[in-house]
Amino acid sequence: MDRKLLPFVILAFLPLITFCSKKLQLTAFEENGVYGYKDQNGKVQISPQYSLAYDFNENGVGFSFSKDGWICIDPQNKVLLHTFTFDNGPDYFSEGLARFVEGSKFGFFDASCKKVIPANYDFAFPIQEGFSLVCNGCESVSDGEHSSIHGGKYGMIDKTGKIVIPIEYDLITEVDPKSKTVQASKGNVKTEIRLP
Known part of the structure; x- marks a missing residue:
């Protein structure tokens, strides 16, 4: 390939790379008293099954209330962690971290629901x-x-x-x-x- 064309090829693919790297933004919706998630085109991605749900954040995770309490899920509806319930909702972030509970022990996670400090307390x-x-x-x-x-x-x-x-x-x-x-x-x- 001609080296003079390389910058133009990169610029042509840049929007595609940017689009693919963005986290999937899902929006909570309610149907018959339970909540699920739709994508930006209105297509159901996670069927209604939660008592309460918050829209996915910019990091591509959502907080939902299930029979097990407040959880953090990914776009495939995989449970990433169980958040500590504070003030009837998932724990608040303080200085970039919030608390999760695992086996009745406490640890801390970040806004991507990545466990940062293990549940040892x-x-x-x-x-x-x-x-x-x-x-x-x-x-x-x-x-x-x-x-x-x-x-x-x-x-x-x-x-x-x-x-x-x-x-x-x-x-x-x-x-x-x-x-x-x-x-x-x-x-x-x-x-x-x-x-x-």
Whole structure:
């Protein structure tokens, strides 16, 4: 092929490459009280089967409510993960990550529903200032409308999942993002710990 024509050939195929690389955008629709998904041409891609469904995001995944709770699915209706239910919906993203539950353990995922931090914790609080407070041996106790976490040992992880404070404290409070310190208690001993 003539090298002078190569740029024109590339430009001719560029729209096709761009189109093929875009994630499939599916829109939720309701039929007889259940939800499914249609493509941009109105063709049903996932038949109605969910109690509630959100449109697919720009990363090509959708959040739907099934008999197993809130899930994240791909365009082939494959379940990618089970999200933590927060405020009657899938968990909110905080600093690019949200929580998922796997075998009653908590981990974190990104906007593509890729698991970023494995589910190794009995509970994990949302990421704030680059860190999450996590606990093992703790449990969620409901007061009817709300729940609170009781018992167990607490520590902190960063956004990569690295443990920055060992999970061995009875309580971690007073996180100060300016000084990057936390107050931790073990028994009757209080300690100030610096975050990395």
